[in-house]
Amino acid sequence: xxxxxxxxxxxxxxxxxxxxFHKNAVHALLYLVTSLLSVAxxxxxxxxxxxxxxxxIIYAGAIMxxxxxxxxxxxxxxxxxxxxxxxxxxxxxxGPALLSAILLIQLILLVSSGQISASQSYHYIGxxxxxxxxxSHYILAVELASMLLLAGLVGAFHLARHRKTTIxx
Amino acid sequence: MSASVWxxxxxxxxxxxxxxxxxxxxxxxxxxxxGFWQDRPGPNRVGKFGTLQVFADMIKLFxxxxxxxxxxxxxxxxxxxxxxxxTMLIAFAVVPISPNIGVTDLNIGLLFVLAxxxxxxxxxxxxxxxxxxxxxxxxxxxxxxxxxxxxxxxGLSLMGVVMLSGSFNLREIVNAQAEGWFIVxxxxxxxxxxxxxxxxxxxxxxxxxxxxxELTAGFHTEYSGMKFGMFFVGEYLAVIxxxxxxxxxxLGGWHGPILPPFIWFCLxxxxxxxxxxxxxxxxxxxxxxxxxxxxxxxxxxxxxxNLLATAxxxxxxx
Numbered sequence: 001x002x003x004x005x006x007x008x009x010x011x012x013x014x015x016x017x018x019x020x021f022h023k024n025a026v027h028a029l030l031y032l033v034t035s036l037l038s039v040a041x042x043x044x045x046x047x048x049x050x051x052x053x054x055x056x057i058i059y060a061g062a063i064m065x066x067x068x069x070x071x072x073x074x075x076x077x078x079x080x081x082x083x084x085x086x087x088x089x090x091x092x093x094x095g096p097a098l099l100s101a102i103l104l105i106q107l108i109l110l111v112s113s114g115q116i117s118a119s120q121s122y123h124y125i126g127x128x129x130x131x132x133x134x135x136s137h138y139i140l141a142v143e144l145a146s147m148l149l150l151a152g153l154v155g156a157f158h159l160a161r162h163r164k165t166t167i168x169x
Numbered sequence: 170m171s172a173s174v175w176x177x178x179x180x181x182x183x184x185x186x187x188x189x190x191x192x193x194x195x196x197x198x199x200x201x202x203x204g205f206w207q208d209r210p211g212p213n214r215v216g217k218f219g220t221l222q223v224f225a226d227m228i229k230l231f232x233x234x235x236x237x238x239x240x241x242x243x244x245x246x247x248x249x250x251x252x253x254x255x256t257m258l259i260a261f262a263v264v265p266i267s268p269n270i271g272v273t274d275l276n277i278g279l280l281f282v283l284a285x286x287x288x289x290x291x292x293x294x295x296x297x298x299x300x301x302x303x304x305x306x307x308x309x310x311x312x313x314x315x316x317x318x319x320x321x322x323x324g325l326s327l328m329g330v331v332m333l334s335g336s337f338n339l340r341e342i343v344n345a346q347a348e349g350w351f352i353v354x355x356x357x358x359x360x361x362x363x364x365x366x367x368x369x370x371x372x373x374x375x376x377x378x379x380x381x382x383e384l385t386a387g388f389h390t391e392y393s394g395m396k397f398g399m400f401f402v403g404e405y406l407a408v409i410x411x412x413x414x415x416x417x418x419x420l421g422g423w424h425g426p427i428l429p430p431f432i433w434f435c436l437x438x439x440x441x442x443x444x445x446x447x448x449x450x451x452x453x454x455x456x457x458x459x460x461x462x463x464x465x466x467x468x469x470x471x472x473x474x475n476l477l478a479t480a481x482x483x484x485x486x487x
Contacts (some may be wrong), residue, residue, distance in 0.1 A: 049277040050280070056284035057280065057287050061284060061288055062287065065287075
């Protein structure tokens, strides 16, 4: 059980690093998909099957597809790889890397001091419990999110609406 | 090794091998049936009734030059056809074939299948992108838009079944149909899922991503040899998977009188596969904008209505 977790986490960390360092946008996105899949496995392992399934269906299966869709339409070739190459200089990444290293040290200190115990006491949360929690305790958040999505939908509809000048079919 | 381990191994490899072999046989079966319905012989020369055509095709695919274009994005080009085969075969792991045949009993089986079918989209998109060819690109753009739109109500149409059975587990869904098949209360769900299934497996009339009269061969224009074969077999695997799923979700799975459960499952699935082929023989291709309009303006509202009505009736009678 434990070694599966460590293996999946290693895959997640390595693939996420590859997302950052890869110069070809589509290859980087493929690593991102791998990273999302490994996170889904970790969710499943810790007793949250619904979260795992939604991670794959929504993030890996829909959102990433749309992003690749857009990148494909832009049709970037070797020029964009060269551009990425130029951008990934030490003076651009050294600042954020140092700052996040501080956060990493803090996290390691916290975990090793035992304040956040990486205990085995997780419990299984099935789809039913998630549904009940969403539509009772978190109903306000669900409603707010749905209003936001509706606003987005109406906005997209307005932008993509047929003008009179377009050819009638 | 103990007996139970052998049974598990038999289940795993049995399901794997039978599905791949079935998909291979379907390449011949489809052409024969199409020929029958279109009043022509179809492949009937190799072996009795052309049954050895599958082997002839396989030999041809294996010995043809497997050409990888220089302008392609080579790692992605090789990855793309494997994705569709792998995801479709993994999805079969949760399909319960009879009371004691089936690879695994996942508590979120239905969601697992939906997840695998949404990952399968990558094979088309990446194939089209990596080919670096305008026909392939157009084909995969169509495929991406089509699959993402039809996936939305594919999931929604199944939620009625989930509400009636109270579970995402496919085995429990089959058990819940012991008294009556879900196709009766969920006829609309069945109809929507069937159409979405055709669109997901990109079969005629929804095969615009590979419409040969306008896009050469769409996303697999640049593919040859066994890589093309994998796309081809992947499509048949998708057809078998969708048929097996419809059997499980709407047609009572292995339930049926007199005959043993396994035979019932095979009969229902085979009938649905024939229906897929009959549709290909009978229905012409729509235009691309008609396809998208149909999806978003007809199927999605219908799926939502079905969901609302099922939930309302369940709450009323509860």
